[in-house]
Amino acid sequence: MRKLLVIIRREYLQRVRTKAFLFATLLMPLFVVFTAVAPALLFSIKSGGATRIAVVDETGQLYESVRDSILTSRGEDEEGKAKAQPQMPAGGMPGAQGSEAQMRQLGKAIGQKYEIEQVQTHGRPTEEIKRELNGRVKKNELDGYVILPANVLSPGGRAEYRARNLGDMIATSQIRHSLRRAVIEQRMRDAQIDPRRVRDLSKEIEMDALPAKEGGEKDTGQSFGLAMGVGLFIYMGILLYGQMIMSSVVEEKTTRISEVLFSSVKSFQLMAGKLVGISLVGMTQFAIWALAFLLLSVYGVAALASRGMKFALPGIPPVFFLYAFVFFVLGFFMYATIFMIVGSVVTTEKEAGQLAMPIIFLSVASVYMIFPVIRAPNSPLAFWVSISPFFSPVTMLVRIVTETPPLWQIALSVGIAVATILACTWVAARVYRVGMLMYGKTASIPEVLRWLRRA
Amino acid sequence: MKANTPALVLEGVSKSFDEFVAVRDLSLVVRPGTIYGLLGPNGAGKTTTIRMIVNIIAPDAGRVLLYGQPMGERLMDRIGYLPEERGLYKKMRIGEQLRFFGELKGLTPKQADERASGWLDRLKLSEWRAKKTDELSKGMQQKIQFITAVMHEPDLLILDEVFSGLDPVNAELMIEVLHELKAAGRTIILSTHQMEQAERLCDDICLINKSRKVLEGSLREVKSGAGRRAVALRAENANGVLEDRRLVAGVKNLGDYSEVVLAEGADEQEVLRRLVEGGAKVTRFESVEPSLHDIFIQKVSEG
Numbered sequence: 001m002r003k004l005l006v007i008i009r010r011e012y013l014q015r016v017r018t019k020a021f022l023f024a025t026l027l028m029p030l031f032v033v034f035t036a037v038a039p040a041l042l043f044s045i046k047s048g049g050a051t052r053i054a055v056v057d058e059t060g061q062l063y064e065s066v067r068d069s070i071l072t073s074r075g076e077d078e079e080g081k082a083k084a085q086p087q088m089p090a091g092g093m094p095g096a097q098g099s100e101a102q103m104r105q106l107g108k109a110i111g112q113k114y115e116i117e118q119v120q121t122h123g124r125p126t127e128e129i130k131r132e133l134n135g136r137v138k139k140n141e142l143d144g145y146v147i148l149p150a151n152v153l154s155p156g157g158r159a160e161y162r163a164r165n166l167g168d169m170i171a172t173s174q175i176r177h178s179l180r181r182a183v184i185e186q187r188m189r190d191a192q193i194d195p196r197r198v199r200d201l202s203k204e205i206e207m208d209a210l211p212a213k214e215g216g217e218k219d220t221g222q223s224f225g226l227a228m229g230v231g232l233f234i235y236m237g238i239l240l241y242g243q244m245i246m247s248s249v250v251e252e253k254t255t256r257i258s259e260v261l262f263s264s265v266k267s268f269q270l271m272a273g274k275l276v277g278i279s280l281v282g283m284t285q286f287a288i289w290a291l292a293f294l295l296l297s298v299y300g301v302a303a304l305a306s307r308g309m310k311f312a313l314p315g316i317p318p319v320f321f322l323y324a325f326v327f328f329v330l331g332f333f334m335y336a337t338i339f340m341i342v343g344s345v346v347t348t349e350k351e352a353g354q355l356a357m358p359i360i361f362l363s364v365a366s367v368y369m370i371f372p373v374i375r376a377p378n379s380p381l382a383f384w385v386s387i388s389p390f391f392s393p394v395t396m397l398v399r400i401v402t403e404t405p406p407l408w409q410i411a412l413s414v415g416i417a418v419a420t421i422l423a424c425t426w427v428a429a430r431v432y433r434v435g436m437l438m439y440g441k442t443a444s445i446p447e448v449l450r451w452l453r454r455a
Numbered sequence: 456m457k458a459n460t461p462a463l464v465l466e467g468v469s470k471s472f473d474e475f476v477a478v479r480d481l482s483l484v485v486r487p488g489t490i491y492g493l494l495g496p497n498g499a500g501k502t503t504t505i506r507m508i509v510n511i512i513a514p515d516a517g518r519v520l521l522y523g524q525p526m527g528e529r530l531m532d533r534i535g536y537l538p539e540e541r542g543l544y545k546k547m548r549i550g551e552q553l554r555f556f557g558e559l560k561g562l563t564p565k566q567a568d569e570r571a572s573g574w575l576d577r578l579k580l581s582e583w584r585a586k587k588t589d590e591l592s593k594g595m596q597q598k599i600q601f602i603t604a605v606m607h608e609p610d611l612l613i614l615d616e617v618f619s620g621l622d623p624v625n626a627e628l629m630i631e632v633l634h635e636l637k638a639a640g641r642t643i644i645l646s647t648h649q650m651e652q653a654e655r656l657c658d659d660i661c662l663i664n665k666s667r668k669v670l671e672g673s674l675r676e677v678k679s680g681a682g683r684r685a686v687a688l689r690a691e692n693a694n695g696v697l698e699d700r701r702l703v704a705g706v707k708n709l710g711d712y713s714e715v716v717l718a719e720g721a722d723e724q725e726v727l728r729r730l731v732e733g734g735a736k737v738t739r740f741e742s743v744e745p746s747l748h749d750i751f752i753q754k755v756s757e758g
Contacts, residue, residue: 257544
């Protein structure tokens, strides 16, 4: 027993004290925050100031309203209407509506600026004007121009936007939206309809999505995000620490340390010490992250709120942390014992990596299962997946977050996981013992089966 | 423990892996306080034998007795083992590593640190204590590993190829240390290919070949029982006598001198007289015992 503790302590301290552990622990939350915030930050960096746009108005009616529309970027009210309309704008990708609305909002949020000028046609043909404007874009006097043909107000009319950089999706999207609105409003005025009245009448109504229980809080997609985040977190933890076990086993085998260890302790003690020690490393890291999350939710949200930023962290019931802990531990031991078997039959780190691929596929498959489970947490598929070994840690946790299943199902899932762990440990103990003393070549499956019978 | 109880007894020990027999019906006795040489070519079954002694694997048949008691988990701490293939944790500091291995052999952390200090001093490695294994040379790692095998003061010390990787200076230091351990009453089993070292150190030897014991006994007995006498000779004009098959079985030219193996029943004095009578100019004439090396090669090639 004392020797088991010695092994656990070594496995734990040797890992927790490394710089790699420190970096992973500190950088992981930063990384998550960064990936969430970075795209918006990077988009907002636009050098060169305002985007200069020239407008060629061949209708002679639209310039003012187009200019105002672009400059103010008003008209969020029409968004819902634009979404509801089946017709696609020129150049719009089908199904891209949602992301386009996001782009517009993003553009508004970061305060994209425009300078608009009108190009007098003086009856010149469009081709000539285009040539001239192309020249100005080339000389960097303009960033782009809009051509509103005379028939743009009739049904099926098309406008044209030409710019140096069509990759600036925010600008393109804002201009498209502004044009569309200006044209529609003009058509309404031509039909003697007051656009303001239409806007008021077609105002969207809000629908709050709430769980069907007393005093439920409004859910704005957090539970999906939470379930997804939790699933991915458990998956990452299992893979990270499972592979840590594998490389630890491979190290002891390739350096032949195992021979000395086996002459001092029973192989089972060594194996158990490794599993427990490394699982403690994982728990330490998770505890730090959980603490960071709590601090963030207490202080961070308050700080953000004081600056007028709304940022709702999903409310997590405390019992959930217990479940997360239990399923992380179960998942870790399930995968770690398998990684351990792999580590003990191979001869090099590289081979271990190859042989570990099926295990990694298995765990990735459990992540894909998150999607159907979130959509229907009580379907037969969700039930079977969440009690199946190797799938249960991720999927059962997702079910608990979305729509907590009956306790007997959770208990069944835990029971099956424990049984799987015991079986895997039984196999691993035998294979490990023999495998660690076999040098020279990676064992074949029939060989491994022979070891099992013999041990 | 009684003084005359053998340190280690193997009784009819066998071990096979599937169809391959690694050790066949091996019996041997190691006297306490001696250095015992376990010799044999590669693949003879030495490592398997040692693994059975240190309780890493169990024999299929036969018994292993350590100081009269059947070998088991309880007795593992009384053995120190330096495997042939050795390793240390690459990224771990030497001091921590020694404490870890010491604790695994039942020492308290404090004891382990004290013993480690003593041994690091003795092997001139003190300034490396805070370094990681990666930063040490092969020979240094070898000595560190040796410390892990001896620091818990085991009654029986099993050293597999302890000299490999050591330069001559360190090899001498190691021989010195082994003599000290022996003087302190420890029993040492030395498994090696290096016959010169075995010859200098061992009291008793056992030669294993093709999973069987082919020779056992004290170094003296083994040498005198080899039934082969030879003379180291340096002489001019000796050819006539050396071609006489009644006296000389064979001549091996060793550069500066020749090794003359005497024919059966031939007397070395007779050879010397014949050489002098024949007008040879003899500058060296010395009766030599067969070396362990010769015996090893002879026995292994016979088998």
